[in-house]
Amino acid sequence: MLRKNRLTLAVSAAMGLGAAAAIPQVASAQEGALEEVVVTGSRISRPDLEGANPVTVMQRSELNMMGVNNVGDILRNITASAGSATNTNVNNGGEGRVTFSLRGLGANRTLVLLNGKRVVASGLGADDSVDLGNIPTAMIERVEVLKDGASAVYGSDAIAGVVNLITRRNFQGFEVNGYYGEYGEGDGDTESMDFTLGVAGDKGNAVVAGWWNNQKTVWAGDREYSENDYWWKPYWQPNNPRVPGGSSAPPWGNHADPTTGNRYTRGEEGGDWRPRTSADNYNYQPVNYLVTPNERWGINLAATYEFGDFGFLEDVAFKTDGFYSHSESQTLSAPEPLAPLVFFGVPAPYSADNWYNQQYGPKNEAGETFEIDDWRRRMEETGGRASNFQTETYQLHIALEGTSWNWDWELAGGYGENNSSQYLEGYFNLDRVAEAVGPTHFDDEGVLQCGASPDAAIAGCVPLNIFGLPGTENQVTQEMLAYVSKNYNAFTNGKNELKSVTFAASNGDVFDLPAGPLGIAFGLEKHWFDGSQVVDTNQLLGTSTAGVSQNTGGGYDVEEAFIEFNIPLLSDLPLVEYLELNFATRYSDYSTYGDTTNSKLNLRWQILDSLTFRGTAGESFRAPSIPELYQGQFRTFPVAVDPCATDANANCIANGVPAGGYDSGGVTQIPSDQGGNPDLEEETADTYTFGLVWEPDLWGGTSMTLDYWDIDIKNPVTVAGTQTRLTGCYTSGAYCDTIQRFGPETSVWGNIITVGDLNTNAGRIETSGVDLSFQTQFPETAFGIFGASLDWTYLIEYDKTEADGSVKSHAGFYWDDNGNDFGDGMFARNRGLLTLQWMMDNWSASWRTHYTSGVEENLEGLWWHQGPGENITQRSIESYTTHDVQLQYNIDQWNTRLSLGADNVFDEEPPFIDSAFAFNTDHTYTGSIGRFYYARITLSF
Template identity: 35%
Template sequence: MDHRNTRTAVRVGTLPACIAIALAPALAGAQEKAEKGATTLDRLEVTGSRIKRADIETSQPIFSLSREDISAQGLTSIGDVIQNLTAGGSSLNSTFNNGGNGETQVDLRNLGSQRTLVLVNGKRWVGGTGLGGAVDLNTIPTAAVERIEILKDGASTIYGSDAIAGVVNVILRQNFEGAEANAYLGQFDKGDGAKQSYDFTIGTAGERYSAMVGFGYVKEDPVLAGDRYISKEPTYTTGNFYGSGTSPNGRFALCPGGYDPAAGSCKGPQTSFTGRPGTFTYDGRGSAPRPYVPGVDAYNFAPENYLLTPQERRSVFGNASVDVTDDVRFKTTFTYNQRESEQLLAASPVTLGTTPNIPDLAEHVYISKDSVYNPFGADVSRINRRVNETGGRVFKQDVRTFAIDAAFDGVLRAGEKTFDWQVGTFYGENKANNTTEGLFNLIALGQALGPSFRDASGVAQCGTAAQPIHGCVPLDLLGGVGGITPEMIAFSGFTAHDEFKYTQKNYYANIGGDLFELQGGALGFSFGVEHREESGYDSPDALINSGNTTGNARRATSGSYDLDEAYLELAVPVLADVPFAKLLDFSVATRYSNYSNFGDTLNSKFGFRWKPVDDLLVRGNWSQGFRAPSINELFAGQGDSFPSLTDPCNTTSFPVQSSVARRTCVAQGVPQGGYVQDGDQIRTTVGGNTKLKPETSQSTTFGFVYSPGYAEGLDIALDWWQIKIEDAITTIGAEDIIQQCINSGGVGPTCGLYSRQRGGTVGRLVDTTTNIGGTRAEGYDLTLGYRLPETSFGKFSLTWDTTYLAERVDDLDGDGRYGEDEQLQPAIGQPLNHDEGGNLVGEYTDRDNQWRIRSNLGTRWQKGDFGATWNVRYYSAQDEVCNPRYEADGFGYLCTESSRYVGIPTDANSNGVWDGAAGGDRIDSRKESRHHIGATTYHDASIFWNSPWNSTVTLGMNNLFDKNPPIALEAFANSFDPQYEVPGRFFYMRYAQRF
């Protein structure tokens, strides 16, 4: 059984009674005993405050999930559980295949996962393999979790950097006595995506000691995108039309005059078999080469991708405590977690020669006219060939996380006063060994595609008969599907081996207690000092680091910093038990932080609580916050990224630009009317910036908690919140870099970040981290909990938690104006919203959801040994800009609102223009086709039975009504956003045995 004494349970931390439904009966029982004199409630440390107190309601909104709440969701990852919260936003999870790395992150308020602080037992958790930018929740053993507390407010003054959008505090099991085993099995109704989880915990406790150890194992199988109709095409219902321009048969062009690898161009005109410049496709099986037709010849890469990525996790966790003396206790907690995860993408595209937007080194490689596999008698200057013979690109991670916290705490007596103190240290380490299969070595490709010959036995060899290249195997990229042998792949291909490591060391000491009495009670304080050291490195494979690969180049990253901090927090009880002030108190805190890399910062907060009557608590909080740049943001070596980019100067976007923007496009080498953009993904240089400063924030909340005496068990909490971020650590974005430049007439600061090649194609674009602009978000949180009186039908309870997002506006250019001038002329494919002053609420962009409403309703029924839960999750509708290419290509039906205009249309047949000469003011409307992303509701249900042999059997189904996610046309590499559920019903069974 799980025996927890009152002192220990309270010290770990608990939550406001208005929302901690699961804890309410235990707290009520303890209070009843206190009134009878049997015991008294110990003071406790609440998430968001370092001061221990007997009153668990704070000036800040907090939400709690108990172990039972977590179990009822039928999920195997703590990260997935937290992402289902209404305050959660877009962040990594196992549905992120292209661009994912097996991590699961939490993103409160949709302000970025790097702005949510994750704690374990109140201590800062070690950063993920992103080198400190965000925590990977999969590194926390699921089986070890007792409950989760979510502080929906900034808390930098209490916990330091990163606590801008809120704090997630994961509380691990403590003082466990007995033994418990759990088993979980589940899978989709389609027969895939199986999940299994097993854990075992054993513990003992005595008068002066406790000890516990547990073991956990989780395995999650994949779901392939081709096994769901909604994801088997790059863009829903368009077949392969919007697939990749790099196909298994290939896309080529010739250099009759010879190729100059040093210049990366033909010595004469590049031609195709049509007699004019262009490209051709060729299957190598006797068919004549023919012109490559965009869209028609595009490759459907979708079926070969994971829709849900697999992973396997093993964990060991434990804790122990011993009373050294009556006033001193030693405590330690340790965790070890290993995650093996995998992502699968379509086979590697080999893009060489004059193919647009490729690394410089790839321009040096072409197919020689003297290759035995070249039937054309001319150098092949452009090469786009997807090598399906490799079986795809496989990304594997082996991540090992170790953390240990050790501390002495106790009571210091000074006369009649006692003070709580603690001194301790935390060490956390994240280490990953990653491999990538299916890549090609550019140096080897240069040899394998160069001159070759056949020896006397007819075997193809690299080089010439006079100078053979021993060990080299000529490569046949022109032979069509199946023309590449395993021996060819063995020579030209390679497997990349990368290593990551992130280390965090904390040393802390604090003391707190009561100083003196005021009318409302004792003035409490907490004072503490902390020292933290963080370091990390990313050591990519040597070929990746050098850029000699068909994959994305990435330079090595290494760096560290340390800091010293001191904080002071005061709880000032002003009034108590007087008319119109049953309680009035203030909380004040300040934190000083001194970083080795950028200097110091001081942040403060003020909060209040006021109870005019017993049933009503009014509360508010104002706090300053900051986020220090992470190791990766500071020190990341420059590398390649290929974001989807719709060039504002292409033929589709050019006509709707301002006159100044159009003239700038032409001045940069773009033909009048725009150029035909060859592919959406543009090579972009990304990396860190050692000159970054911390971003700052201000958070404000105001609300009330109402627990009417006439409705016992009913608690209502309503809070307004606003967060404002300045000097944001971010990247400008590839499209915005180009758009801001052409809007400025070619003289703006972003113009030096990109260049164009002949014909207008973007050739070089740099988008590294910087401090610029900010964000302002505002909304309301409503939480209603009701524990109905027990009846002959059993016990019923419900929790309804809703977040309403009222405003989300950005300051993109750093001029301090939020949403006022930011969207006057955005990149095509981004929302305009002139009629809403730049408010992005309800506007969807790629993997960035701005739901106006997210709402969860959880209900629970129990009668005797039987019970059931029914949970409902609601996501409100969104809209996205429908790219003009859909109408141009004959897929206009995808744009559900094709006649929408921004502003007042002066000509119903006009797309509208913008007068740059007039400072960007609108002189005509702009047609903006839209696509509506419908509201979505998921239903999850479970039933359970408590057996006579002290076990619990649970059967459940998530997505009970088989709700498909809504179509999102701009979602990267898919047709729906990964924050929605994978299509299909998910069945599961859980068995828990207690000893």
């Protein structure tokens, strides 16, 4: 089989492993000696693992110190993470997935491997990133994070770096884990159970793990910081630092007289119609999930069988690993704000000849019923907008390994598939809404019917009364809801598929050079990627308030060849203990856009026994993904401001805006159509790292690494952004052809129907920074063994050049206006993780401190800061520090380990973020909603 190299504690520390490796685990289940491995970032077998690439390794013992149950939440603790990545604390758009964004470059630019092999994308279909929730911690031996571009070694997607999840293979025995946790407020219960069974014989071994995890709900209304929607210092109240915001579509109605533009409401308490003010906005926060319910279960397998020798085929072995994961999750948002014209671009005027309008609707200044073009009503009677997700993901990888003429070889194939379904509730058919608010009449039996007369009656239609308050006798009835909902739940079905074939060979000792042996690895690979997403008819036709979306379907394949050389240059000289050069190159031919070649050069210079310099320079790339290429157009509602509304210049007028501008009615979420573009090209990147590794001979357990990194991405796949298009049209006429507006024949002349914002290659991303890692374990004392580690990342630069050529500096900022719901997220200058550990006899404890420095919040485009005499563009967000603690005790006679812990011990609230999409903060980077207690028990046999 492939010859691999033993991972030692000292080398692990040099690569960034904290002192957690020193904490022992329950000993009765025999893990065996650590499997000899090839470190992530190279394919060449070598006599040590201290290469030129900056790699962070988290051993199983360190994972056990954390009160989380999935790999994604573990990776979020890495200081090199930034930006935004989804997790189960993301309600709107979260889908129950867990992803990881290294360097803030996005989950799709961080390659995820399982035992060195690609993992199928997962989600709602036609996805471009891996759901890390599919990989249980029960099966993980260690996590290796390569913080450097690696396309020359692994191909596409490895621009920011690589996450390689190494599963347990040599485990022998039986282990069971039980876990329970909940927040200090008594909600958000999380339960999990898992087992691992490992058997071994003379010819091979097998490890099987089964797992189940269940996370329950937390409501936004159950946390003080999220119970209201807040606006920070709005222009009409500049001296008040924070006031309640809300939606302009409340359950008590918001209806406009098309003649005068006056808006009417009854207010939350009911009563007579009166002019509407901002105080009548609806607080939608409390009825949203803050933590989404999520249940997962699955099974993992890893097995090896050694056949032996067959002539020149020596040490032939069969190896396989795979997993199956089932997930069910739900999101719940506030009830639908039904505003057909302004929110969905579909005319559905509420007729003056509708009986409900005549009886209960507002009256004009003459006391007359009028037709209401722009009406808005929160449909609270539905109970909210629910999305129910169910996904199944499985992957199997098989390989034959062996040795021939001193070359280790592998012939492997893999197949992965992800299937998903999404069912939505609480949405409406806009065609039926238009029917239900049209003219009405009474039939011969005195029943109110849709249509102006019996001859124009609409069969089955139930007139809709939007003028009553929920909970009163005039509320929207279930019969009304059944008709406008068409008795259906919107749905989306999706699929991802990955097929791979690989041949690879490696020899770490081809022949001797004066400074040491030459190492070579080479191979051929082919991958097939396919994905699809199918939506219901109403989303296809744009008649559903669930959005306008088209089906997605497509695929591509890639053929690749790679080669890597490890060349020793000098050794045993003054100030040159050892000097080696590593060179890798890969040729990739894509069926979509053509071919590309990417290379990488690594240098490792061991100056002294205790001091090593390392550096890398490489080219990386990312091929356009299936959704970027083929995603059907869909409608989204990013926050943006149309400058043409208040200042209609010549460009605006040419685009269809009346000369005096128009009244946006306070709408801040602009309908925008996004989708795929089959003409996209690949992203390219230049990546550099330079650093020092220091391992002083103090007490045998100290190391420090210091690395500078630089990534320059050209031609990134992006959208220009709704705000960019609106501003560009206003200032120069650019993008005006992508903006559709209502015409003069409507009562909302000039308002935006939609902004076209399809994928494109444009702009540039340049980022750089410094990573520091220090760890030490002190000599044993009478009070036990103490250890400490510190990881720190300082972000020097993150400049994003937009499609219009403008440059947005992200370093030290929070950005949330990039043309989508979540924006780019948090880019703190400093992120730190301090870990303190103690062990004595059967006791051990750890204390972890997470620090994120304060940032400036970008407020451009938030209309509540852009009033008369006000133009606030940024505000300061305070730093955020949390502490986690855990205590473990081993009961030797029972082969049991008990763990008690608390995350966010001091119950720190996440910082207030004015531009965040929901909950007045961003859980994609904090991940914390309060103090969380947990207990874990491990039994081993």
